[in-house]
Amino acid sequence: MSANNMRRASLTAFGIGRLKLRAAGPAFVGLLMASGSASAGSCKIGRMAEIPITMSDLRPLMTAKINDTDVRFLVDSGAFYSMLSGASAAELKLSTRPAPFGFYVTGVGGGTATASIAMAKTFTLAGAQLHNIEFLVGGSDVGSGSIGLLGQNVLHIGDVEYDFGQGVLRLMKAIDCGKTALAYWAGTALPYSVMSIESTTPRKPFTMGAAFINGTQIRVMFDSGAGVSVLSLRAAARVGVKPDSPGVVSGGSTHGIGRNVIPSYIAPFSSFKIGDEEIRNTRLRIADLELPDADMLIGPDFFLSHRMYVANSQHKLYFTYNGGPVFNLAGAKYPLQAEAAPPSAAEAQAPESADAADYSRRGEAQASRRDFQQALANLKRACELAPDNPEYLYQRGMVYWQLSQAPAAMADFDQALKIKADYAAALLARAELLLGERDRVRAAADLDAARAAVSKESDVHFQIARDYQSIDAWAAAVAEYDLWIVSHGDDARLPEALHGRCRARAIEGVDLSLALKDCSAAIKHIDKSSSLYARVADSRALVLLRMGEFDKSIADYDASLKINPKNAAAWYGRGIDKLRKQKTADGQADIAQATALSPQIAEELSRHGIAP
Numbered sequence: 001m002s003a004n005n006m007r008r009a010s011l012t013a014f015g016i017g018r019l020k021l022r023a024a025g026p027a028f029v030g031l032l033m034a035s036g037s038a039s040a041g042s043c044k045i046g047r048m049a050e051i052p053i054t055m056s057d058l059r060p061l062m063t064a065k066i067n068d069t070d071v072r073f074l075v076d077s078g079a080f081y082s083m084l085s086g087a088s089a090a091e092l093k094l095s096t097r098p099a100p101f102g103f104y105v106t107g108v109g110g111g112t113a114t115a116s117i118a119m120a121k122t123f124t125l126a127g128a129q130l131h132n133i134e135f136l137v138g139g140s141d142v143g144s145g146s147i148g149l150l151g152q153n154v155l156h157i158g159d160v161e162y163d164f165g166q167g168v169l170r171l172m173k174a175i176d177c178g179k180t181a182l183a184y185w186a187g188t189a190l191p192y193s194v195m196s197i198e199s200t201t202p203r204k205p206f207t208m209g210a211a212f213i214n215g216t217q218i219r220v221m222f223d224s225g226a227g228v229s230v231l232s233l234r235a236a237a238r239v240g241v242k243p244d245s246p247g248v249v250s251g252g253s254t255h256g257i258g259r260n261v262i263p264s265y266i267a268p269f270s271s272f273k274i275g276d277e278e279i280r281n282t283r284l285r286i287a288d289l290e291l292p293d294a295d296m297l298i299g300p301d302f303f304l305s306h307r308m309y310v311a312n313s314q315h316k317l318y319f320t321y322n323g324g325p326v327f328n329l330a331g332a333k334y335p336l337q338a339e340a341a342p343p344s345a346a347e348a349q350a351p352e353s354a355d356a357a358d359y360s361r362r363g364e365a366q367a368s369r370r371d372f373q374q375a376l377a378n379l380k381r382a383c384e385l386a387p388d389n390p391e392y393l394y395q396r397g398m399v400y401w402q403l404s405q406a407p408a409a410m411a412d413f414d415q416a417l418k419i420k421a422d423y424a425a426a427l428l429a430r431a432e433l434l435l436g437e438r439d440r441v442r443a444a445a446d447l448d449a450a451r452a453a454v455s456k457e458s459d460v461h462f463q464i465a466r467d468y469q470s471i472d473a474w475a476a477a478v479a480e481y482d483l484w485i486v487s488h489g490d491d492a493r494l495p496e497a498l499h500g501r502c503r504a505r506a507i508e509g510v511d512l513s514l515a516l517k518d519c520s521a522a523i524k525h526i527d528k529s530s531s532l533y534a535r536v537a538d539s540r541a542l543v544l545l546r547m548g549e550f551d552k553s554i555a556d557y558d559a560s561l562k563i564n565p566k567n568a569a570a571w572y573g574r575g576i577d578k579l580r581k582q583k584t585a586d587g588q589a590d591i592a593q594a595t596a597l598s599p600q601i602a603e604e605l606s607r608h609g610i611a612p
Contacts (some may be wrong), residue, residue: 026543043177045184048158049126051169054361055368056144058328060164060224064150065124066092074142075169077160077310078297079500080205083136084118088147091457094118096137115139125154126171140491141459142225145425149225152205162308164223164300165322167361174313178531180313185320191318193275199315208294209317211274214239214285217294220274221316222310226299228285229263230326230597235295236286241267243286250600251285251329253530261303262288263527266329274298275322283329300342301328306367324369335429356386358396367399375399389415394426406433422453424460426428431467440471447473457487465500474504496531498522503539506546507608515543534563538570542610543579568598579612 012116053075054061060075062524069092073082096116115138120333123133135148142148159172159182170520174182183192198208207222234241251264264287272279291297305326308319354362363378379396386392397412413430416423431446447467453459465480481501488494498518505515519540526533541556557574560567577592591612594601 015099042176046173048171055364072293076149078223079149082151084148088456154293189336221294223297226297229299232289233295424453495522506542509580568594568601
């Protein structure tokens with residue numbers, strides 16, 4: 001995943017006003033209590049539910065049913081209540097009612113989104129069918145086929161065990177356990193860590209505790225939906241680390257609920273200590289988070305590298321280390337070495353009783369940690385045990401792709417689509433492989449099939465639009481952006497979508513007033529120093545050039561080139577502006593600079609009628 005496309009669901013919280021939501025806890029406890037248990041003396045640990053988890057990049061996904069439709073949720077321990085995106089609620093044909101006046105949800109980037117309330121007549125989780133379950137509705141799509149967040153109104157009904165390395169989440173009930181250590185899987189041989197966590201309230205049901213950065217205590221929140229672990233700039237500054245400190249590099253951008261996008265950085269620290277575990281000379285991601293009650297989010301990268309038992313019954317958290325890197329630092333400007341041991345033998349091998357689904361989940365967890373060789377071994381076994389399952393073939397194909405084995409990836413996508421011809425994810429993956437091979441005809445056919453396979457509210461239209469742009473199918477791209485924008489008005493990617501639609505029309509030279517409106521709307525929500533700002537300014541400059549507004553066009557090209565002076569198209573466009581203003585020498589100088597950067601730029605732009 002590229003740094004600029006890191007996606008993160010985040011903290012959802014009460015805004016102004018009060019909201020009463022139907023309590024789900026007792027219903028879940030009554031319907032999910034299972035017979036499985038472990039005991040130590042009088043202490044009994046009952047398993048209410050074991051929920052399979054599939055990791056998609058670093059997103060822990062689980063399956064459920066809303067009414068009669070199979071759905072996926074992101075497991076988000078940082079969400080106070082379960083939530084659907086507006087597009088997903090519409091796709092599921094759920095009626096909504098307004099939340100009380102003044103109620104909203106907030107994200108860690110400071111973004112806000114209005115919320116409404118939807119009720120599912122039936123919600124099926126771990127085989128238990130629950131009735132009249134309410135969800136909040138609003139905010140950005142999570143991605144990876146997820147319709148929303150499974151939050152603390154479910155996760156907090158008892159204790160919860162996060163065993164993402166094995167692809168499982170367990171809802172637990174501890175009875176008469178007092179001070180008994182609840183890391184029951186550790187036995188006497190495996191060392192475990194324990195730390196205190198704070199008492200919770202209905203409005204703040206989060207898992208909160210203390211950690212230490214360079215010996216300074218900070219408050220942390222365990223947020224499985226956070227995308228990656230991240231420390232706030234304010235907390236980093238308390239130990240003398242800032243974005244311009246020595247050794248700090250860019251870590252890409254991130255976003256939460258709402259439209260705000262914020263930059264992140266990778267910074268060196270002498271130590272990070274949590275519970276009984278300490279990492280020396282480590283690097284952490286830092287960003288300008290708005291966390292009123294915490295200094296750091298402990299994200300799914302930490303969950304994946306540990307097995308964790310959140311004992312709400314004791315206000316304790318127990319965890320053991322699985323092996324591998326503790327924190328995901330993807331997006332840094334230079335490669336960063338893993339700072340931890342390889343996976344343990346217990347983690348690397350599946351139990352003899354494992355079925356295809358077990359191997360699939362383990363493989364996806366390992367792929368999320370970029371342990372592609374182990375992932376491939378597990379996914380090969382999943383495909384051997386269930387050769388007619390298209391999802392396992394798709395998963396293996398994606399790992400082959402990561403390993404630069406394009407022919408093997410293509411073979412898996414082909415086979416998956418023979419089994420399920422309308423499998424949108426496989427169609428998109430194959431289309432992008434074909435784009436890499438410059439086979440635009442077959443790529444276009446797969447994109448056409450993908451757009452036909454998904455609903456009009458689907459988040460997939462965003463990626464289809466971008467891929468259509470890659471093959472110069474501008475009208476088709478505009479149509480896809482139209483569909484996506486209608487259903488995703490609160491999404492953090494809205495500026496990108498508006499820019500994409502503006503760019504498509506600018507290149508084609510059609511509907512220029514609409515293009516100008518889109519680019520102007522996008523640019524209002526973008527940091528003026530960002531690469532996206534440079535791209536939007538470049539596109540708006542092209543629109544203005546085509547409209548004959550040469551001074552305004554030059555101003556936008558100036559802004560774009562200030563950020564990205566190697567953009568040949570911007571130099572060329574500004575040169576045309578200057579030539580048309582009779583500034584011949586300056587115009588020719590800009591065009592010469594464009595040609596020096598890209599000798600083909602004149603030919604490329606002339607195909608779209610952009611010429612002096």
